[in-house]
Amino acid sequence: MYSPAERPERRSGRLIWVWTVFVIVVIYLPVLCGFLASLNKSRYFLFPIRTYSLDWWQRTVESIEIAQLVKTSLLMAGIVTVVAVGIAFFGALAYARYDWRGRKTYQKIVLLPIFFPQPVLGLALLLWFNALGMQMSWKTAVFAHLVWIVPVVTLVMAIQMYSFDPALEEAAYDLGASRTQVLREVTLPILWPGIWSGGLFAFLLSWGNFPLSLYTTGADTAVPEWLYSKMVAGYTPMVPALGSMATIAAAVLMVVGGSVATVLRRRRAA
Amino acid sequence: MRTLSVGARCSLPVYALLVLGFIAPLLTVVAYSFATPRSFDAFRSFTFDNYRVIFDPANTVWMSFAWSLALAALVVAILTIVAYPIAYGLARTFGRWSSLISLFFVFPLFVSENIRLYGWVLFFIKGGVLDGSLKSLGLGGGPDVLFTFGATLFGMVYVYLPFMLFPITLGLSTVPRDLVEAGRDMGASRFQIWREIELPLAMPGILIGMLLTFVLAVGAVAEAKVLGGQSIIVITHDIEIAFTYAQNWPLGSALSVLLMIIVGALSMLGIGRLDLDRILGRR
Numbered sequence: 142m143y144s145p146a147e148r149p150e151r152r153s154g155r156l157i158w159v160w161t162v163f164v165i166v167v168i169y170l171p172v173l174c175g176f177l178a179s180l181n182k183s184r185y186f187l188f189p190i191r192t193y194s195l196d197w198w199q200r201t202v203e204s205i206e207i208a209q210l211v212k213t214s215l216l217m218a219g220i221v222t223v224v225a226v227g228i229a230f231f232g233a234l235a236y237a238r239y240d241w242r243g244r245k246t247y248q249k250i251v252l253l254p255i256f257f258p259q260p261v262l263g264l265a266l267l268l269w270f271n272a273l274g275m276q277m278s279w280k281t282a283v284f285a286h287l288v289w290i291v292p293v294v295t296l297v298m299a300i301q302m303y304s305f306d307p308a309l310e311e312a313a314y315d316l317g318a319s320r321t322q323v324l325r326e327v328t329l330p331i332l333w334p335g336i337w338s339g340g341l342f343a344f345l346l347s348w349g350n351f352p353l354s355l356y357t358t359g360a361d362t363a364v365p366e367w368l369y370s371k372m373v374a375g376y377t378p379m380v381p382a383l384g385s386m387a388t389i390a391a392a393v394l395m396v397v398g399g400s401v402a403t404v405l406r407r408r409r410a411a
Numbered sequence: 412m413r414t415l416s417v418g419a420r421c422s423l424p425v426y427a428l429l430v431l432g433f434i435a436p437l438l439t440v441v442a443y444s445f446a447t448p449r450s451f452d453a454f455r456s457f458t459f460d461n462y463r464v465i466f467d468p469a470n471t472v473w474m475s476f477a478w479s480l481a482l483a484a485l486v487v488a489i490l491t492i493v494a495y496p497i498a499y500g501l502a503r504t505f506g507r508w509s510s511l512i513s514l515f516f517v518f519p520l521f522v523s524e525n526i527r528l529y530g531w532v533l534f535f536i537k538g539g540v541l542d543g544s545l546k547s548l549g550l551g552g553g554p555d556v557l558f559t560f561g562a563t564l565f566g567m568v569y570v571y572l573p574f575m576l577f578p579i580t581l582g583l584s585t586v587p588r589d590l591v592e593a594g595r596d597m598g599a600s601r602f603q604i605w606r607e608i609e610l611p612l613a614m615p616g617i618l619i620g621m622l623l624t625f626v627l628a629v630g631a632v633a634e635a636k637v638l639g640g641q642s643i644i645v646i647t648h649d650i651e652i653a654f655t656y657a658q659n660w661p662l663g664s665a666l667s668v669l670l671m672i673i674v675g676a677l678s679m680l681g682i683g684r685l686d687l688d689r690i691l692g693r694r
Contacts, residue, residue, distance in 0.1 A: 150601075154500075154504045156496070157496050157497070157499060157500040157504055158500065158504075158505075160496050160497065161496070161497045161500050161505075161512065164493065164497060164572070165512075165515050165516075167569075168515070168516070168519055168569070168572070169515075170530070170531075170534060171527050171528070171529070171530020171531045171533070171534055171569075172522070172526075172527065172530055173530070174530040174531070174533040174534045174539070174540050175526065175529065175530040175533060177533075177540065178533050186533060186536075186538070186539065187538045187543065188538065188539055188540045188542070188543030188544065189543050189544070189547055227424075228424040228425055228428060229425070231421040231422070231423075231424055231425070232421065232422065232424065232425035234418070234421040235418045235419070235421035235422035235425070236422075237688075237691070238418075238421075239416070239417055239418030239421065240418065241416040241417070241418030241419050242416070242419075243419060243422075244418060245687075247422050247425075247426075248687045248688075249682045249683065249685070249687070250426075250429065251425060251429075252678075252682050252687075253429075253433065253678060253682070254429065254432075254433050255623070256622065256623055256626050256627075256674070256678040256681075256682065257433075257626065257630070257674060257678070258626065258627055258629060258630015258631065258647065258670070258674065259627075259630070260630055260631075260632050260647050260650075260651070261630050261647065261650065261667050261670060261671065261674075262433075262436070264440075264650065264651075264654055264663070264667060265436035265437055265439065265440045265667065266432065266436045267654075268436065268439045268440055268443055268453070268660065268664065269435055269436035269439040271451075272439050272442075272453060272454070284432060285432070287428060287432065288428065288429070288432035288433055291425060291428055292425075292429075295425060296691070299691060300691050300692055303688075303691060303692040304692070345520075345521035346520065346521065348521065349520070349521045349522050349523040350523065351523040351524060351525055351633070352632075352633070364523075365523035365525060365526070368523070368525060368526060368529075369525045372525060372529050372532075372637065373636075380529070381529070381530075381533070384526040384529065384530075387522070387523075387526065388522045388526065391518070391521040391522060392518065395514070395517075395518060395521065399514065
C-alpha cells in the first residue's frame with residue numbers, strides 16, 4: 142500500500158505527533174499544578190495533598206478585594222477590545238486590502254511594538270505619561286495595552302483579510318452602492334469572522350497582560366498584578382485559586398468565542 | 412490639494428496611536444537618559460553622566476547585559492529545535508487536527524506569564540508536585556533545580572514557545588507542496604529536500620521567529636524573578652530597580668536606551684527584509 146519512500150515519512154510523522162503531545166503536556170503541567178494547589182485545604186502547599194476542598198475557591202469568590210480586581214480587569218479588557226477592534230479594523234484594511242504607496246513601510250512599522258520587550262515599553266509609557274503630568278490609573282493602562290494589542294489585532298485581522306476578494310466590493314460599486322453602503326452591506330459581513338477573532342484576541346491579551354499593567358495602572362490593580370504581588374510576598378492559596386479561575390474563564394471565552402467564529406465562517410461560506 | 416489614498420487614510424488611526432503610544436514614550440526615555448542623575452529634569456538638563464556611569468569599568472552592569480544576551484541566544488537556539496517539528500506538523504502532517512492543536516499553543520498567551528511560571532514553582536519546589544510525588548513513590552526527593560540559571564532558562568523557553576512556533580509554521584506553510592513532490596520525483600533524498608527546498612523557502616518565517624523570540628527574551632524579567640529567584644540578574648531587572656527602589660530614572664532610562672538600541676537595530680534589520688504579503692498570505 143505504501144511505497145518504500147513513504148514509510149520513513151510515516152515514521153517521522155508519528156515522532157512529530159509524540160513530540161507535539163509531549164510539549165502540550167509540559168505546557169499545561171504548571172496550569173494543573175496551580176489548580177491542584179488551589180484545592181488544598183491547608184494554608185501551605187504540600188504535595189500529595191492531604192485534604193481536598195473548595196474552601197479557597199469560595200473565599201476567593203467572596204472576597205470584596207478580589208471582586209474589585211476582577212471588575213478593574215474586565216473594564217480594562219472591555220474598553221481595550223472595543224477601541225482596538227475599531228482602530229485595527231481600518232489598520233488591517235490598510236495592511237491587506239488596499240494597495241497604496243507606503244503600504245510596505247506601514248506593514249513593517251506596525252510590527253515594531255510587537256518586536257519590543259513589554260516591560261521596557263511599560264516603563265517608557267510611565268515616563269511619557271509622567272512627562273505629560275498625567276495621573277496613572279486603569280485608564281492610562283488601557284492606553285498602554287492598546288499600544289501593544291492594536292498591532293497584534295491588526296495582524297490577526299489582516300491575515301483573514303488577505304482572503305477577501307475586492308471584486309465583490311467593486312461589483313457593489315458598479316451596481317451603484319455608496320461607500321457606506323458597500324462597507325455595511327458587503328465588506329463588514331464578509332469580514333465578521335476576522336473582526337470577531339481580533340476582538341477575542343484583544344480581550345484575552347488585555348485580561349492576561351502583566352508587564353504593561355505593572356507600571357501604568359498607578360493605584361488601581363489588575364488581576365495579574367495582584368497575583369504577582371502575592372507570589373513575591375505573602376502566598377495564600379487564593380493565588381492559585383484566582384489564577385485557576387482566570388485561566389478557566391479565559392479558556393471558556395476562547396472556546397465559546399472560537400465556536401462563534403467558526404459558525405460565522407460557515408455561514409459566510411454557505 | 413493632494414488627498415490621501417483610501418489605504419493611507421485607513422492607516423491614520425494606527426499611526427496616531429503609535430506616535431502617541433510608542434514613538435513619543437521612547438523619545439521621552441531618550442530625553443530622560445540625558446537628564447541629571449537622580450533627578451526628574453527630562454528636557455531641562457543635558458548630561459552624559461548616566462552613560463558615563465554605565466560605561467565606567469568599575470560598574471558591573473555589563474554583566475546583566477551579558478546574561479540577558481546569553482539567555483536570549485540560548486532560548487532562540489533551544490526553541491528553534493523544539494518548535495520546528497511541531498511547526499512542521501502544524502503546516503503539513505496534522506491535517507484537520509491542525510487548528511485544534513494550534514489552539515492549545517495559542518491559549519497560554521492569554522494566561523499571564525506569572526501565573527504559569529508560578530505553576531512551575533509549585534511543581535519544582537521542595538514539598539511540591541514533583542518532590543512530593545517522588546517521595547511518596549519512595550524514590551527520594553526531587554532535584555534541587557528551582558532558583559537557578561537552568562530554571563530561568565527553562566522558564567523563558569516555556570514562555571516564548573508560541574512566539575517561535577507560529578512564525579515557523581507560517582514560514583513552512585508558504586513552501587509549495589508541488590515543489591517538494593517535484594523534488595522527490597526527481598530522486599532527491601529527504602535530507603536534500605529539506606536542505607534545498609524546505610529550509611530556504613521557510614527561512615523568512617524561521618528568521619522572524621528567531622528574531623521575535625530573541626528581542627522578547629532580551630527584555631524578559633519575570634522568569635528570572637519568579638523561577639530564577641534572582642540567582643542571575645538580567646538587564647531588565649537592573650532597569651526596574653533603577654526606576655523603583657533606586658529612584659534614579661535617568662540611569663534606568665540610559666540602560667533602557669542601550670537595550671532599545673540592541674532590540675531596535677535587530678528588529679529593523681530583520682523586519683526590513685521581509686515581504687510580509689508573501690508570509691501572511693496574499694496569493
